[in-house]
Amino acid sequence: MLQTKAKIIDNKKVKGHYFHCLLLAPSIAKKAQPGEFVNIKITDNYQPLLRRPLSIHRVDAKTIEFLYEAVGRGTEILSRKKQGEYLDIIGPLGNGFSMPKSGHSILVAGGMGVAPLLFLAERLTARKSIALIGARTKSEILCEKEFQDLGYSVKIATDDGSKGFKGRITELLRNVLQVQGPRQQKMVYACGPRPMLKEISRMSKKHKFSAEISLEEHMACGIGACLGCVVGTKKGLQRVCKEGPVFTAGEIIWREEGQ
Ligand SMILES: Cc1cc2nc3c(=O)[nH]c(=O)nc-3n(C[C@H](O)[C@H](O)[C@H](O)COP(=O)(O)OP(=O)(O)OC[C@H]3O[C@@H](n4cnc5c(N)ncnc54)[C@H](O)[C@@H]3O)c2cc1C
Ligand code: FES
Known part of the structure; x- marks a missing residue:
C-alpha cells in the first residue's frame, strides 16, 4: 500500500454522468492487480472528509485509470478536476480476483x-x-x-x-x-x-x-x-x-x- 500525489493527465466525460480519469502514478501502477482499488482524497480541505474508493480500471507502466460515475458530492468535485492538478491517493488496496490459467x-x-x-x-x-x-x-x-x-x-x-x-x-x-x-x-x-x-x-x-x-x-x-x-x-x-x-x-x- 502506497500513498502518493498523482498528477492528473486527463479527466473527462465519457458520456452522461460517466467520467474517465488518467493519473500518473508509476509506483501504484507497478503493483496493481485486477480487483484492487485506490482511496482518493478529494480536496485538500477535507470537504468531503472521507476519501472515496474507486476501482483500478486499467494500468500502464506509469499510469492508472478510473472510470467513475458522478453520483454525489465527492465524485462531482472529482469530475471538475483539471489536467495538471494532483490527487492524494492511497493504493493499491484490497484483494484482487484470482487468475485461473485455463478454463x-x-x-x-x-x-x-x-x-x-x-x-x-x-x-x-x-x-x-x-x-x-x-x-x-x-x-x-x-x-x-x-x-x-x-x-x-x-x-x-x-x-x-x-x-x-x-x-x-x-x-x-x-x-x-x-x-x-x-x-x-x-x-x-x-x-x-x-x-x-x-x-x-x-x-x-x-x-x-x-x-x-x-x-x-x-x-x-x-x-x-x-x-x-x-x-x-x-x-x-x-x-x-x-x-x-x-x-x-x-x-x-x-x-x-x-x-
Ligand atoms: C471498492 C470500491 C470500488 C469502487 N469503484 C468504483 C468505480 O470504479 N467507479 C465508480 O463510479 N464508483 C466506484 N465505487 C463507488 C464510489 O466509491 C462511490 O460512488 C463514491 O464514493 C460516492 O462518493 P460521492 O461523494 O460522490 O457520493 P455520496 O454523496 O457519498 O453518495 C452518493 C450516493 O452514492 C452512494 N454511495 C456512496 N459511497 C458508496 C460506496 N462506497 N458504495 C456504494 N454506494 C455508495 C450513496 O449511498 C448515495 O446514494 C466503488 C466503491 C468501492 C467500495
Ligand atoms: S473502511 Fe475502515 S475497515 Fe474498511
Missing part, C-alpha cells in the same frame, strides 16, 4: 461494474471468454468496444430492451450457462449492484459453478482499521476494504434486505 471466464458487469472487470479482462489468460454488460438503457452501456478489442464475445442486456437482451443481466447469464452446459469448466466474475451479485451467488450454488464477486460498501478508512465496511461471511465478519472487495460468491451471507 472459460464469464465476466458479468452491471452498470459501473465494468470498472474493475476491464482490467481483469486485460490480464486473464484463459481463452474463449465472454463479457456480459448490463445497463438500464443503451446510452448507459460502458466499455463494449474495449472488451471486443480484447477479443471477448460481448453480450448486452438492457432493462428497457433498447439494445441486446431485454431484461436482467442475470437472465442473460442463465441463457449463456444453458448454452454452455454444466460440463464446461468455467469461472464467473461479477461486479455490479448488490441484488445482481446476490442472484449470481444463488445461481453459482444451484448450478455448481465457481464465481467471484466484487462488493461495494461505504468506507471510512479504506485500510482495514475502522471496521466500517464489514459484511457477514461464512468465516465471520470480513472487511470489504481488506479481505475484499473480491469474495467467493458462496462465502457471503446475504441478508433478506440490503446486503
